Amino acid sequence: MMLHVSNIEKSFEERRVLSIHELGIESADVFGLVGGNGAGKTTFLRLILDLLRPDSGSIVIDGMNVHQSVDWKAQTGSFLDESFLIDFLTADEFFRFCAKLYNLPDEDYYKKLLPFQPFYPDELFGETRKLIREMSRGNAKKIGLIAAMFCEPRLVILDEPFATLDPRSQIRLKQLIMEQNRRLGTTFIVSSHDLHHVSEISDRIAILEQGEIVRDMQTSDATLGDLRAYFESDYLSEVRREP
């Protein structure tokens, strides 16, 4: 099992924002996470990445407790938001930095990076001049997503990867995720509000509501319809509850 979560709880100022009793994600799975705003998705991802201290429970990546060890970092890539970017570097400088930290041999650097060139066609890799902070938000996000994936870690964690990307880039990103998962057996954890994209790439989808997993399903042709029905009914019940 790539990731195992047990009895994880997190509260902010006595307000419980996450409570997951048991969750396991198998190696080479693409795990989708959906839910409303404030449902606890980003908190959950931050807990997995040891960016937050859990109130209780444990998260284990490939046998390593993330709160006690740092060895899991060598096999994990992630992009949650712009704080994962070093925005005063150029794309090349940032990729080189990541490659060195992941001990990627120099001769493999371009070989691993080139498949991502169509995803970021604005500048040629190896000749990038723009600093990341000079890029549009969409392009800066692409740099973060590439940095999370191109060193080929065994686990990739992405928060809202499709948001702010143009339609062509969204399609390319889906292809890149599915291709990396198929070719290398990379495990992906992807949180998204885009039900269409997430149901297309995921093997399994969980719905998070008010910090708890309320549904956990294997994807099939019916998943997108089920998700839509779930969120529509939820919305209608909320509307009906209003005075």
Add this chain to the structure above:
Amino acid sequence: MRNRGFVIYGLLARHQVLSAYRAFAERSNAYVRVILAVMAMYFAWSLAVTGWRFGQIAFYILDIGVPTQLVNDYLFAAAFSLFGLRFLFGKSPRFRATPYLHLPIRRIDLVRYFQASSLLSLHNVFPLLFVVPFWINEVSRVNPFGGSGILWLAGIVLVLVISTWLNSWLRALLSYSTAVFAMLMIAAWAIIAADQILATYVINDLSRATFNALLAGNYRVLIGLAAVAVVAYHLASNQLQRALQNIAEPKRTARRIGQQITLLQDLGPVGQLLVVELKMLWRNRRPRHNLVLSALFSTVYVLALLITPSIGDNAFVQCIVGLFASGGFALNYGQLMFAWESSYFDGLATRDITTETMVRAKYVLLQLSCVVFFLISLPIFWLVRPDLLMLHAAFTLYNIGITSSLVVLLAVYNRKRIELWRSGSFFNYEGFSLLHWLWIIPIAAPPLAIMLALPRAQVHAGLLVALVGLLGLLLTPVATSLLADKIFKRRYIMLSGFRAQ
């Protein structure tokens, strides 16, 4: 339309009051709030009493019978000093205006409002706390209240107004053209230094002539000052308007120097972190200003202290000179280590970098900076006070071995986010807390104690300071390990603090 203008100004004023109140109320530590309030009251009271009693102070302490003449002589000099302080600590109104740019408010109204409200700064309130009691007790007693007495006070108010707007203009100028700013600064410094060194005292003469003329009821001088204030307003307003137009533009002024630092890149993860930190230093306004400020500390400030005649006997001044000459950068920049990385600390924390590697990279940077600043300030010692060269070398070792460790330790306890690009003031103290100002005490205490204990054996004192530094240097691996452990334990606190906008 006129009413609408006032409504807008009223709304903006309300926001500013709320923002100031909440910034004060949200300070996490109640003790800090109390200390700040007590300090503010202490300074206000001291200034008011000094102003009220300045006649007696001038007579009994300075043996000067006409206090107004003494004040008139030094008003311009005081204004220059306050101008410098305002430049270092004052904040540009540019960022406060940003949230209103998309609203149906004319830019010119925003500019007018923020220019006017900048006059309410503490930098203007505190001088008046001295000036007004002095004016009531001394000036208006011998000069007609409604005539020349009020002219004198109006003259001082106009000088403060000019100082406020010229400061805004100068800060904006710095963000557009560092070269023009540097030239202006060098010219101003040269004039002031020449005036003192050549003993011409033109600034004092000008100050005396201006304020004596006002006391003599010369309205034309006041009109002249008002004209300068109008020019300063227009200069500052034009720059602010220009800044507000460019605020959403991508920051294309970034420096690309240092694109190839191949030597460091071959040093493994420590080298990688060093390369990123050096690029961060050079490509972002705030750390770059910090670097410039450190260089000024290690050169201009040290030179100013070294030419002070009493330094030869004063252990305290010698200690300050020794610490800042080679450790200026470590003391200024080092205290905010890790916080400089707050905008990408989440990303760093998820990468395969151990906390020990992080600390090692910090040590290399700080210790190398001590060597570099030792070499930069070496010619100053050699030319001005060659007898203190040994002290300089001893304190360099102390800074490498001890100061570096102590500032990294303080940095571990820092959890305030820093925006790298955003720089409201030249010396932006965002991220600093009271602890940062007090931290100089444990850093300076050991060498100061040594120097006070051996007042007549400067060579022995220097050797002892150097020995303490050397010991610290040899223990760097132990300190690295301890600090790395501390960071690992405090990582969630640091991460959540740096994440908070």
